[in-house]
Amino acid sequence: MGGICMTLPLKLTPAETALLDALEGATGWRAATRKALENRGLPNKRDEAWKWTDLRRLTGNITEAGTIAITGSREPDAKLPITHAPTDMLPRLAGALGGEARIYTLSEGESLSLEVTASVGVGHAIYVVEVPTGVSAQVRERLCVADGGFANIAVLYRIGEGASLDRIVTTGNCPGILAQSGGVDLGEGASLRQTTLTFGGKLVRLETHLAHPGTKADAVMDAVYLLAPNRHADLTTTAILTGPDGTLSQLTKGAVASHGHGVFQGKIHVEREAQRTDARMTHRALLLGDRAEVDAKPELEIYADDVQCAHGNALGAIDETALFYMRQRGLPEAQARAILIRSFLGEPLDRIRDPELRDLLIEDLTKGLEALS
């Protein structure tokens, strides 16, 4: 007798029902988004890309409409309706429900600051940053979601030929649920230096999807996470290299207290045309207590034969010998621990090119460590 194959209808969470209501009567790709949500629900642990970050479960009862305030160091250059559907569920929802996209077109030497603050309830937002050909600029995004909030933010960066962007993303000591999906299209010969610093939240998921053309373009995607008890941070990146002579370097470091949960998923995909690619990805984390949890999945998928690619992943505890050495010199245990964690986590931040930005992030990290001890 053959098996019975049937699909049980998904039992929707209150949050999903509220999203479906918000999309009631939608047309075109918005209607398709609604259908997909109805069938599959919000991302959850049964989706391979979300197996350690169960957004569906944690957003379950958040139904009221929230707001997302974006305070920029200046006004956007344009606000445009979304015409093309993004691929993944969350950016699709952000596109469908986040209103018009704010477009920022950066000028040479510009330093744009965006403060994104989300209230209680569900909010969506979408913004686009364009770095025109040959322009060098900086963007600093500071994201914070209130307790009881779920902010779904989609971002797109278009970095033109020969342009250079330093992007800093920080999430403060904020308790809510934050999902940011970031697409980055890198032009020929362009340079991206991206550094993320997060202290997690009830759930923080920061995604970067890099389209890398090779062609002497150079990308750095570094990240630091420091998680107190009951904080969750998920750093997920994909990079697709499509042409020859590209470089990519990723260094992610984390430290997690008991009952904190860190996730790192990094995928580098090197296409057959991407000869002489140099791509490196390292993830290292410190488990600060017996009940700390870190899950990591570094992946390399290489179809070119003349490449230099490497990945490394290591989890460990604080070096007890070093801790004793420092205490023997008179440093109290908490201070000695903080110094060791700080020196471990500092490495990606030390790679930030701009000294002012670097100092700001190191200061944020130091404050985070003080709060932890």
Next chain:
Amino acid sequence: MPMLDISNLHASVDNGEKPILKGLDLSVPKGEVHAIMGPNGSGKSTLSYVLTGRDGYDVTEGKVSFEGEDIGDLEPEERAARGLYLSFQYPVEIPGVPTLTFIRESLNAQRKARGEEEVSAPDFMRLIREKAAILNVSMDMLKRPVNVGFSGGEKKRMEILQALVLEPRFLILDETDSGLDIDALKVVSDGVNALRSPDRAMLVITHYQRLLDYIAPDKVHVMSAGRIVASGGPELAKELEAEGYDKYVRAA
């Protein structure tokens, strides 16, 4: 009253499973330098860790008094603030922490614990320059992360430099001569001798007599199987050098 007074000390590692010290008695008066010599595995390094309070080294019996105070329950940093200093056999590398910062924070943590004023940045720089000169330690080395990439000799010089800055009341030198060539040994010994004072005492742990040619001890103790099995003057070190530890190992 001796400065350091150890009586019937028993200590174990591996959660009490493995006894290392088995009834050790030792008294070191203020102003004196005592040497402890013994074969590998006799418990010399364990003694240094027990005295400084390292986790995992459990006292199961007996007592350690420092200046009349039972220090058995004190944390390592509390013992450090009271003036106990251990020069490590294998100084630890701490990437990402500049040596200058580390020494200054250590000094200020100790001073704070004693209720003293912190040392200002300019005063600290004057102090460290003065002490570094004694040990031929360059400012360049002090800017590098603690012990990272240092040679064995450089690490030992750094240990003694930290002692010169922290000015402990009691120094334990654990195999300070290991890994040193003769020139480095002289520099390190000069540093140690600069710390000799009527108010300070030292315990020099060593396998070989060589170091004691440079740091002349007032007394020499032989350690074997977790106990002091013989004590005498400096001539005892010479005898051990000539005849080896055999008769003491058997006696234990």
